[in-house]
Amino acid sequence: MxxxxxxxxxxxxxxxxxxxxxxxxxxxxxxxxxxxxxxxxxxxxxxxxxxxxxxxxxxxxxxxxxxxxxxxxxxxxxxxxxxxxxxxxxxxxxxxxxxxxxxxxxxxxxxxxxxxxxxxxxxxxxxxxxxxxxxxxxxxxxxxxxxxxxxxxxxxxxxxxxQASHDPLTGLPNRNRLAEFADSKIGHQLTCLLLDLNGFKQINDSLGHAAGDEVLRQTAYRIRACIGAEDLAGRLGGDEFQVLLPHATPGGADDLICRLREEINSPIRVGDNFVTVGVAIGSAYRPSGDEASLDALTYIADQAMYQEKRRSRKSAQGQPSPYDGERTISTEIGFPHEAA
Missing domain, CATH: 1.20.1440 (de novo design (two linked rop proteins))
Structure with a gap:
């Protein structure tokens, strides 16, 4: 102007x-x-x-x-x-x-x-x-x-x-977050692992729910420590967990399963006690180009997990085994610190 x-x-x-x-x-x-x-x-x-x-x-x-x-x-x-x-x-x-x-x-x-x-x-x-x-x-x-x-x-x-996408007890993603993650990988390869703890009910019954909560938290921490930065682990509810691996081949998933077994089977300290739980793991693999949904992968992994449970029961022949369902899982109360 x-x-x-x-x-x-x-x-x-x-x-x-x-x-x-x-x-x-x-x-x-x-x-x-x-x-x-x-x-x-x-x-x-x-x-x-x-x-x-x-x-x-x-x-x-x-x-x-x-x-x-x-x-x-x-x-x-x-x-x-x-x-x-x-x-x-x-x-x-x-x-x-x-x-x-x-x-x-x-x-x-x-x-x-x-x-x-x-x-x-x-x-x-x-x-x-x-x-x-x-x-x-x-x-x-x-x-x-x-x-x-x-x-x-x-x-x-x-x-x-x-809060809407994570489990409040373990801090792991919940079902909704796992579903979002899987939807973003449609058309790409994806391995789904389903984990179910063995012997968890005995810990709840013998030591109380607070001890069971600590076992779940420690298990979540160990699962998270085993997976890679681009993988996602979540809790489905109860003592059931899920791991999604977007870049793992079936052979790579087998290596991770071995590490998960070793970590989860290690004694967990709960107050003055040490407890151990086993884990049954089922897996499902979706190759690139396949558009199988997470529900479909979860169903396949769930069937594989229960087949493992049945095989463990048959092979145990009545002997305690960390992979043998609720009746044979080792739950050790008051495990000596020196031995641990």
Whole structure:
């Protein structure tokens, strides 16, 4: 508007220096809005903070140039326009951003008001600086409170999302999360392992449910320690667990099954006692290009798991075995620490 001579310009017309300043202001505004659009559409951008800082700097430069232009060429004092970069700084960087913008505009304001044919009235500069400082504190503190509120809401949302997709006892993903993971791998190879603990009921009956809960937590920890970063282990309920392996071949799954048996069969400390549980594991493999659902894989793995249980019962011939179902699983109470 200054460049277009909308205001009451001096009689000699708009000087070339003012036109140059106005073109620079327009360029800074375009750059600031471009960065703002990038931040709006890509809030997770790693340059978000730098782009925001560039916006605040551009806002400060433009408004300072506007105040200077109006004061020097139109003899109009518009120091209230410097509130805009202060508020912009508070929105992007809370109280520190507001105070930095206030410091920059307060250092600039005396240089502008001291020039021109009409010097400011006594106290105008002090009044402007104090008003700007009040705006900085009010907008900065409110922006900080709003930011904390948003952060609390985000934390609550994340907590609710975690509760909806994870088992509260073991912290492992639940059925819903396992199903989501499997759906994202449709058409790709996937190995499904189904694990069922043997002897868990005896621990609950003899030591109580608190001991059983500790066994489940320790088992979940051991399963999680055996699998890779791209695999997913979850608890289906009770003493039944599921492991999804998106990159494992049948041979690789067999190696993992051996490690799982070794880890789960190791004694678990529950208070002053040591207990052991066995585990039956069934597996199902889906090759690439196959679109078998997780339910179908789980059914196949479940059949394989119970076949293993039946084979274990027949081969044990009445002797205790860590793979032999509920009636023969070893549950050791008060196992000596030295022996462990």
């Amino acid at each position: 200054l460049m277009a001579d909308v205001f009451d310009a001096p009689s000699h017309g708009v000087p070339a220096s003012l036109t140059t300043v106005c073109l620079g202001m327009i360029a800074a505004m375009i750059a600031a809005e471009t960065l703002g659009a990038i931040n709006f559409w890509r809030p997770a951008n790693r340059h978000y903070g730098w782009f925001s800082a560039a916006q605040v700097i551009a806002d400060t430069v433009v408004m300072c140039a506007l105040v200077a232009g109006l004061h020097n060429y139109v003899e109009t004092t518009t120091w209230t326009g410097l509130i805009i970069p202060i508020v912009a700084g508070s929105l992007r960087f809370k109280l520190p951003g507001a105070l930095l913008a206030w410091a920059a505009t307060s250092a600039f304001l005396p240089l502008v008001l001291s020039r021109g044919e009409r010097p400011p009235a006594p106290g105008d500069l002090v009044f402007a600086v104090i008003i700007h400082l009040m705006v900085a504190f009010i907008s900065g503190t409110q922006s900080g409170a709003f930011g904390r509120r948003v952060a609390e809401l985000d934390q609550a949302k994340d907590a609710l999302k975690h």
